[in-house]
Amino acid sequence: MPRVTYIDIAGNEKTLDIPVGTSVMQAAVLNGVDGIVAECGGSCMCATCHVYVRDDQLAMTPPMAEDEDAMLEGTASPRRPNSRLSCQLVVSPEMDGLVVYTPETQT
Amino acid sequence: MPGERVVIVGASHAGFQVAASLRQHGFDGTITLLGDEPVLPYQRPPLSKDYLDGKIGLDLLLMRPEAFYRDHRIDFRPGIRVAAIDRAARRVQLATGGHLAYDHLVLATGARNRVPPLPGIELDGICYLRTLAETEALQLRLTVARNIVVIGAGFIGLEFAAVARAHGKHVRIVELVDRVMARVVSVPTSQFFAAAHRAAGVEFTFGAAAQRIAGHAGRVDHVExxxxxRLAADLVLVSVGVVPNSELASAAGLDVANGIVVDAELRTADPAISAIGDCASFPCVHAEGRPMRLEAVQNATDHARCVADRLVGKPHPYNALPWFWSEQGPRRLQIAGLTAGHDQYVLRGDMESGQFSVFCYKDGRLLGVESINRPADHAIARRILSAGREVTPDEAADAGFDLRTAAARPA
Incomplete structure (x- = not known):
């Protein structure tokens, strides 16, 4: 299974083996990774599953749909070029080794 | 605060979030989370959408897996009802017997389905959609139903109608007033959604009240x-709103007026008791301080965070912006702020294209924004309204005006 590492603002790391087809948000919630709120349950409605993808890994992630791009305008922590909503990062074999940073706040 | 005991009554979005936020902020006392349903805390919004449709299973419906409660020392107890609050002794009495002592009690008791006093309301085939158990019962019936009548054209009724139509069922919605979602959205938004549901084959009867439900051998047959x-029906969804679960509070002598009355920090008149989420009536800064009771995930979780902050020694008034969403078939409705009571609205975008927002104003001030398949407008509107900024009606209607300009204005 592809492995994804979550790093919070304090530098705490957690690495998960994630089944292909599960989102980075779902895996975080199912495995108790703090720092991802996902208030709408993954409908791309709330912008509370915001993560920063490691700068050199953006190409590993699926392209951004219009909805996600729009909702990223409403994140509680600043949007950056490497901002993504983790509910839209559905894990594929190409994403093995992905590192995401959770922001200071989601709400 | 080692040794401090927090008891939370109600384990849905609000109750769960208090427990999670307390631990996140390092609260070191005991946390007891009492739920009256037999399952781990779960998310309600997907019930009327992806869960009903079988697109997600129970694992993804749950707020967190079981290990979360153990790891965070949250004593979650399913299937527990609280019979009474003994304020003098600071303890709650459980319906199954026994007591639980608290230093702080959080009432997150939510709301229950309003059951209209109609003859035949007890017939087999009358369904509701609020709990997991109700959803699972509805799922089974949906597969075999042919003629469905939905009583009430609110979010739940419309979301269910969209799913039922996608399953090829005949769906008729009976609504007391003359438009859908009348209590919460503007006329253009109502009109757009009614037209969209009609185009998908849903039939409406507006301005009509169900008088009785008739059956054969105990099973529903038609709605009169x-x-x-007479509307033939082998499944009737009753979605006519909710009643706040405030009896526990009123029996304990706490003020109740369309919900449990709380102050700006979500405390009842008893400083050891807070009330949050669907059951709480709070002074809303986004409604000029008027008492509001909102039924929304955002309201539940932001209330919870506010109370958790206070319990760890960082009190602040509750001031989060209300926001809501609904998914009805392929259409997404997102609402920022409270648009009820507006005296003016302007459209941004093109209703014909199915992507537009309605900016609602009162006395020239922006109350809220309803966005239909325009998530960028919603996201920016939330920033604008949270920060107390303004967008003039002319700006809102001007497609060339970048809303982010308004969000970035100085206060």
């Missing part, structure tokens, strides 16, 4: 309207 019209 006040004018005598």
């Amino acid at each position: 309207l006040a004018d005598g019209e």
Whole structure:
């Protein structure tokens, strides 16, 4: 299974083996990774599953749909070029080794 | 605060979030989370959408897996009802017997389905959609139903109608007033959604009241309207709103007025008791301080965070912006702020294209924004309204005006 590492603002790391087809948000919630709120349950409605993808890994992630791009305008922590909503990062074999940073706040 | 005991009554979005936020902020006392359903805390919004449709299973419906409660020392107890609050002794009495002592009690008791006093309301085939158990019962019936009548054209009724139509069922919605979602959205938004549901094959009867529900051998057969019209039905969804669960509070002598009355920090008149989420009536800064009771995930979780902050020694008034969403078939409705009571609205975008926002104003001030398949407008509107900024009606209607300009204005 592809492995994804979550790093919070304090530098705490957690690495998960994630089944292909599960989102980075779902895996975080199912495995108790703090720092991802996902208030709408993954409908791309709330912008509370915001993560920063490691700068050199953006190409590993699926392209951004219009909805996600729009909702990223409403994140509680600043949007950056490497901002993504983790509910839209559905894990594929190409994403093995992905590192995401959770922001200071989601709400 | 080692040794401090927090008891939370109600384990849905609000109750769960208090427990999670307390631990996140390093609260070191005991946390007891009492739920009256037999399952781990779960998310309600997907019930009327992806869960009903079988697109997600229970694992993804749950707020967190079981290990979360153990790891965070949250004593979650399913299937527990609280019979009474003994304020003098600071303890709650459980319906199954026994007591639980608290230093702080959080009432997150939510709301229950309003059951209209109609003859035949007890017939087999009358369904509701609020709990997991109700959803699972509805799922089974949906597969075999042919004629569905939905009573009430609110979010739940419309979301269910969209799913039922996608399953090829005949769906008729009976609504007391003259438009859908009348209590919460503007006329253009109502009109757009009614037209969209009609185009998908849903039939509406507006301005009509169900008079009785008739059955055969205990099973629903048809719904009879006040004018005598009979609507054949083998499944009736009753979605006519909710009643706040405030009896526990009122029996304990706490003020109740359309919900449990709390102050700006979500405390009842008893400083050891807070009330949050669907059951709480709070002074809303986004409604000029008027008492509001909102039924929304955002309201539940932001209330919870506010109370958790106070319990760890960082009190602040509750001031989060209300926001809501609904998914009805392929259409997404997102609402920022409270648009009820507006005296003016302007459209941004093109209703024909199915992507537009309605900016609602009162006395020239922006109350809220309803966005239909325009998530960028919603996201920016939330920033604008949270920060107390303004967008003039002319700006809102001007497609060339970048809303982010308004969000970035100095206060």
